[in-house]
Each structure stands twice: as C-alpha cells, then as structure tokens.
Amino acid sequence: MAEQATDNAHKIVSLIYETAEDVELWPTLLDACKTELQQGGDANHRERPPSSEDENILASHLLRALRINQRIEKMQNEIGAAKNVLDCLPMAIMTVDAQCSIVSANKLAHKVVSSSSLLKIENGTIYATRENAGLKRIVVATLGGMNTSKENSSAIKLADVQANSYLSIFAVKTTDSSDPFGRECCTLFIVSNVLSDFVSPDVLRRVYKLSPAESRLAHKLVSGDSLSEIAVKLGVTHNTARNQLKAVFSKTGTNRQSELVGLILSTPNSGDNKPFAPDAPAKNLEQQSDLKLKKMTLDDGREMAYFEFGDPSGVPVIYFHEFIVWQWWKLIDQEQFNALKVRVIAPLRPGFFGSKWKSTISLPDWSQDFLQFVDHLKLESYYLLGFSAGGPFAASAAHVSGERCLGLSLVSTIVPVENLSELEHIQPNMSRLVLGFAKYTPRVYRSFIKAILKTAGVNTGAYLREYLRHWSDYDQGLSEDAIVAKSLADSFLCTISADSSGIINEPIIATRPWGFDIDSLPQGTQIWRGAEDKAIPIKLAEKLNCIPGCVEHIVPNMGHLLIYDCWKNILETLLESPVTEPVRKR
Template sequence: MPGPKRWTPALEDLADLRAGQGQGAGVPVDPVLAEHFERATDLLERMRQQSQRVPLTDRVARSQRVALLLTSDMRVLAASPRARALLGGCGEGAALLDHLTADGARSLRELVHLSRGRSELQRLAILHTDTQPRHLLARLIDREETPDPARRQAPALLIEALDIAWNAHLSRTLSGSFGLSPAEIEVIEGLMAGHNVREIAAHRERSEHTVRNQIKTALARTGTGGQADLVRLVAMIAKATPPAPSGAGGAEGLGRSRLLDLADGRRMEVLEIGPEAGRPFLFLHGMLDATAGLARMVGYLHERGLRAVAPLRPGFGESDTAGPPPQALERHVEDLRSLCAQESSQPMPVVAHMGGAVAAHTFAARAPEQVSAIVSVAGVVPIVDLRQITAMPRRQRIVAMTARFAPSVAPALLRAGIAQIDSDQVDRFLGALFPEGTPDRAVIDSLGVADLIHTAYRKSVARGPEGFQTDGYHVVRDWSRAAGAHGRPVHVIHGKRDPVVTARSVEAFARELSSRSLTMLPDAGQLVLYKHPHRVLDAIEVAM
C-alpha cells in the first residue's frame, strides 16, 4: 500500500488505469483483494499515528497549559501562551523564579546546575508556585530528545504544569461512562483544577447550593464516596484517556470550538466565527478545508455583524461518527435541526461550501421551515455521469471513481491520503490538489493561506476517514430529489474555472431548481470563498 510519499504517484497510476474505462453499474472487487485492503487499513492507521509525531518545541508552544522548554542557561527554546503570560512577556526563563516558593526556586537551581554538569543523578523536580498552577514538574530531557541540533550535548529543561490535561476526549469518556451532564463535568473540571465550591460557583455564576448538588449527583453517578475519591477516579481515567493528536485536531485559527450533546448520546463539534451576538447563519463545510475560508474573513464578519455557526459532520474533527453513509447523513440532518432550534427561532441562511451542498439540500428538504435560503459556494452537484468524473483532475478523479465503483477500497486510499496530511508531506498533498499555474494556486499564494489550509486539513482528518467515506458516498449518487423538494431560494456562486465541478454541470443543475440565482465568476476556480468573500457575504445578508 502507498505510504505518504507514494500517495500522489499511486493515485496518478490508478487514474491512468481507470480513465479509459466505460460507465457501468459497478466494478467488482476480488474478495481476496478486498480483504487485503481491510488489513492494509489497520497498517495505515498505525502509519498515521506515527506520522503525527510533533517536534517537542511545537508541542510545547501549542500546549493549552503552562509549558516551557529551557536551555541550561535558562534561555527559552519554546513556551506556551500561558507560560509566556507567566513570564510577563519578557522571554527570559529566569523570570519564572519570581513565581516560585523558596523551596521551588532552590529545586530549579539545583536542576539547572545538574544539567550543566551533565549529571544523571537527578532527572526531575517538583516546583511550588505562588500562583496557578500550584505545582510544576521540571525534568531534564535526554540529549537525543533535545530539539535544537546545535545543543544536543547539553540537556534541556522541560517544565510543565502538574495538572490534568482536560480535553474533549476526557469529557466524552465521563459522559458516556457515567451519564454525567455537561454542567456536572464542568464542576468536576473545577475540582480537578484545585478550586473549592465557592470558587467554582463564582466562576460559573451559579449558587454554591447548586454546585454542591451537582457534586452530590456526580458522586452518586460515579459511585465514589467523596470528593477525594472522585478526584482520584477522574485522575486515573485521564491518565488512560488519550488526548487528540497534537496538531491534528486542533481548531487553532478556525473558530471557537464547542461540543454539542446530541439526543442519541453522540457529540458534534461546532465551530463559530464572528461576533458572539452576531446574526447567525449555518455554514456546512467541504470535505477538507473546514472553516479556513471563513476564518480568513473574520474581520469582515465582525464588520457586518454576522456569526457563522459551523457544525462538523459525523467523523470530521471532534464530531462522533454516526454509522454507515446513508444513516450518517440522516442522523446529521437531525443534528442540524437541533442545532438550528437552539441558535434561532427564525429560519437561517445555510451556506453550502463545496461538499457541504449535499447536507444543505437534504436538510432543507427535511426542515424547510428552518432554512431561509441556501447560498451554494463552489458547491458540488450530483455526480452521476462518468463524464463528470473523467473531467476532474487526476487526484479527485480516482477518489470519485473509487467511491462510486469500488467503495471497499476507499478506506485504505483515504487513510493513505490522511497519512500524507499528518506527515511532513502536507505541502505535496496541497500542491497536488492545487498545482502551480492554476487560479486556485494563485489565490493560495497571493493570500498566504497555505498554513491556514494545512491546519484545516489536519482538523478535518483528526478522526480518520469515516467522514470522507460518507461524503464520497453521497456526492457520487443522485441526490437531486432532495434539491428539488425543498423549494427554498438557492443562490449559486461558482467559479467558471473550477476544475472539479465544471461550470457546465453547475449550470445544468441550477436549471432544475425551482427558485435560484446563479453567479458564475469568470476569474475564479474552486476557492471562490477565499477570492470573493464579499460576494458570499452579500448573498448571506440578502438571505437573512
């Protein structure tokens, strides 16, 4: 099976093989070959996990906790945002001494002295502080782990908060295992941070009586005999609960992230961009770039008072999976109904970006009373004719062919692509999608959004290929009945030079809609949202 470096050549070989095949009901896959791909799926998942290793300096810099990496002379190699705030923005590791107790400062100086002498006698120390967090763990990093090649002969000091790294996985584990509510989990998080009932109540703007009752409920549901036992239990669960891969699923720069509890026990991640009190619209993302296009125009959203509410479909980001593709779409539509009911009592505009068009039209068909209009931006159309697939660029062509004719092979191919995204090959992945000399590549280069798109790609693939399988399944099937059933106004904004969904296909699809307007932009490719943000925002405001 192709690894990250062979992903692009492998797809090109397969594209050449299939490009001349005629249309048919399906291409049979040999059972032995299918079994091989299933085994390869497991191997590729291991490759993916290995490729997600992040340099220590990056891990420290991205940490949500206090984290510092220092040289033996207290020079800062990397620091998290909270650590920089603790240092007062001076960038000198010695400033940490001002926040340590006398014993803590002495322990740190001893560890620094040992690092300079390259002693192996003592490797760590507990540092007491006069602020939050109350305790820090300082340890010497082995020479081969030191990220600075020029200093590998001198051990470095890694200093991290000695607390629980709270994350969405831990919250989901507590909710699923004990039936704890979000409010009860929030109280437990406060206890784990060392806060007392009064502090938790003040932070949550609740009465102390309410917080005590929530603690009692949490004790009963977890079967623990007291707060100390509860803290011990959660600490052990946290130790056994893997965090999201660093740098893979983060929402840095993509919006405010929250997890929405759903009626069937799943959780859906929702990203929001724009003013918190802004007028809401629903944004249904494409297959890869999540909310990157919106994130680039956050200033425009604030200027217009618009707030994007972007739910991530099952299997994307931190959203739980929802079963096989047909079932997953139906369940997601119900998720959207719940979300929109929470956000607004009035119908909302729905922005369908690229692959999000399938969900947008299906949702509008099921709940037209919750949708004021659809704004389709570089949206897909039903891919039901082989000529539509063969007109695509090579990479998209083979993925579409696999989804349509050999779906049992799709997971292995998708995992190979994900491994490339997670590895240092992400630039090659992006380059294959948007080659040099194309309108879309020019947009990426002129706006300087490559890093933002990389972040969005890693966000999308954080859970693996399930979300892509679902999207791929529906895109290459005839979902036009849903589009023709809802009767909601549809404003189609498309690039005439879009290499994946051709202008001809879009024009033909638009003619079938009962209430639509079509804006075909002659200078744009697929990245319409990036190149023409005000065209999109104008259409959203019209749909309000």
C-alpha cells in the first residue's frame, strides 16, 4: 500500500506541474488532492485527516507551480507585446530557428510572402521556392557564426523576372529571442519591391557623408547585390568597388556588409536637404558650454556629477534635464535671466557624463540619490523643475522631499505608459517604436536603440532634422534657427558620445509605473505643455491632471520645446507657487 500511496503522490506532483502550463487542469488537480488526502492507508480506505507533512509537501509544490505559471504568463504577454511592436516596424521581419521554422513574423513579412512567388509558408516553416538551399545556408551560417570569405554569406537575393518579383533576405543572429522554447534563432530582414523604397542614395550621402559613388554602392548592397554585381552595374572595376566599400565601412563605423545593411535600414528617409548639424560638434559637456562639472560621491561609492548656473546666492531651483541635456539657457537673454535671482542646479542622472550608471536604477532608487545630493549641498528647501524626460525624476524627488519642496513645475513631461494604445499618437514613429520596445521588451529594446544611436552619431544634425520633422510647426521652426539647431545637435552628440547608458536606459524607466501615486504630488504643481505637442500627446499628458490642485498651462501654437520661449513665465510662476503640504494617500 505504501508503494501505491507513493505512486499516487507522484501522480499528483506531476499533475501540479502540468497545471502550471495549462490552467484548465486546476479543477482536476484540486479534486485529486482532495481524494488523496481523504483516503486512508488500509484496504477499506477509511478517511483520515491529512497530516501537516502531507499538506506542507503539496503546498510547496503548488507554490512552485504557481510561480512557474506566473512566469509563463508574463513571458506570453511579453511575446504578444513584442509582436505588436514589430508590426509597427516599416520593414519585413521574420525570426526563425535553424530549421527555418517561424518563431515570429510581423505583418509586413506576411504581406511580402503572400504577394511574392519567391517565398511560401508551409506547416509553420518558411521556404524559398527557387533557392531554398540558399536560404537554409544563410540561416545555418548565421546561427553557427561561420566566418567565410564568400561575399554576402549572410544574405541571399531572389528574383522572378516574369512575375516582376525581387527580394533580398539578410540574416542576423538574434541575441535575445522571446522564443518560449529557448531555441537559438536568427532574424531575417526582407527587402522587397512589394514595399516602398527603404531609403534613397541621396539620404545615405547626406546622413553618412558619403561620396555620390559610395552612396550608390551602399544603396545597391541593401538591394542584395554582391560586390561583383554592383561593380558591373555601376561600371567600375571590382577593386574600385572594394575600395569604395572600405570607405563606406569607415564612415559608417561598420565592419561587415550585414552590419552595414542593418544600419542603413534604421536610417531616416528624409527628403529635407537643409543643413542642420554643426561643422565641428563639441566633444563633451564642458567644452560645449564652458560649464564646470562638479562631483559628489554617493553612499554606494558612485559619483554624481552636476553643474550650476545663474546667481550663486539666488533661490535654489533644481533642474531635471531631458534625454539630450539640451542647454537652452545658453541661448536666452542673460540679463532677464539674472534678474530672476535664481541659482539653478542641474544634477546629471546615472549614465549621463560624469554620473556613474547603476544597472538597477529606478525612480525610487533615484529619489534616494537625490536626497543624498541635496543633503550634500546643505539645501534645506528648494524648487523643482522637470523638463520632458526629466519630469518623472522631478516628480519622484518631490514625492520624497516633503516640506523641503517649495514648488514643482513639470514641463512637457513624459508620463507612465499603461498600454500600447496610449502610444498611438506619439510622433515621430521612431519614438513610438522606442517607447513600445522600452515598455514591453526592454532587452530587445537595448539592441534596437543602440543601432539608432549609432546611425544618429554619424550625422547628428541630419538625424535630428528628420526626427523633428514630425513634431509641431513650432518645434520645426526652432530647428530651422541656425543657433538653436547647433545647440540641439551639439547637446545630442556630446550626450551619446560621453556615456550612452543613460539615454539608452532612461526610456525603460520613464515608461514604467513611477512607484508612487501621481495624485500624491504637492498641491499647486505647475503643469506646462504646448497645445501642439506631438511628442507627448494629450491623452498621455492629461494623466497629470489628477494631481490635487494642479495648475495647468496649455500654451497655444507651441510644441514640446516650449521651454525655450516660456522659460521666464515658467520660472516666475514656479517661484510664486504656494507652499503647501504634499497630499499623501491614506
């Protein structure tokens, strides 16, 4: 009988872990547990009360199964969210395993397959109808990390001349797959004449400062042509084409054709030919602005950098910078600014310039860094001003400051994102993709944003012009001002050049819940936003209206960068804001 009891127990434990994968088995599991615990050990199966040892054993397995189920559900949600984000991408993307079984594919990938005679899907596997061996070769070569001298070993070009169907497939190893089975996968980027042109040679020339010949060669590479084929089509020798490719590698910071293709596919396709970037961007923050960085050491040994401007003996206003640390105050009327008699102190958050990055940083973590910072400066009270991505950090600082916070102003502030639908109206599309990846698939996001920053770093001005082209008329107008344009480009370039960990990771922090209730912020909080702001659409911005007693300032005909023209009103209103106790939820 002991063997039968042991066998029954094993069956129940096995059922527990099956239930972790299929929640519909829970009733069966509960019934089996009840039956087993009520049965006695003799032949007549007399009822006996369950022993505490029996209960503890089953409880431990049930808890473990519940945790497994929660992890599976979380993973499934992440996969679903990743698919939604991938569907927004303007390129055909398909992830496959070594046997070309499809792990995931976005809408454009399905569109290409359904409209092309060159690809087909059968039983969940992708096939090339005319050169399937070639497709398998590039997948196996990519996953195996094979080094081969053969040109375009990670790419294949397919053509059906009669059907006027052409496509190129580039394979890139997936370093962080969301595949639930843990298979090693690679991502296929599919360029097809079914889709619109990805980027023009003229854009490649402007963004990467290529010569006309180099831009034509780079454009042909993305079409899937080999270097020899390109040389023939362009009417140059193979050696000339090879030298041009070396020049393209050097100017784009790439080393392989597949890497170059991935970079080009993330390039903005701008038709605007106006100059934007400065001829000689600043190399670091201090060179850019003549500001002297100061540093302090936090309790955990990390250094925090900060700088100050304005009246050293003035009213302390702590400024929380946006992603690019734009120094707009260098462009304004200094006499008017000095007349306010404010001492502006700008702490640089982890991963920006001299402030050391911390991998586990969050808004609550930052608020503790902040308290150490103001204690170091011996500030008994202060005002807080957060602009754009700095808004959540200013709000977090206000939350922990209590009566020390005399006033809080949030300008064009990012707010937590609860679902994908809230990203719908964010412009440009690249911002929507970045925030979507950051919210739902942060590990995938980091690879995505690194590729974007690499593109942006080659010609910062051209990239920013394309970025701002989708914002309001007000923001675009600022970008056409040569002085403002140079300031923006300088700030962005020195931010990504000094230490990119901050600008890479902060969108992940900004899109998560803040760790406290927004309506617990100080009464009288000043909220500023441009009526035409497309970077933070009104559906998101209105979340801040739940702050008790908040004062909302919606400025007509202005956009995200309104601080450039409204700084005086923003500061004056902040300094006049009533000193009140923060309201805490009970």
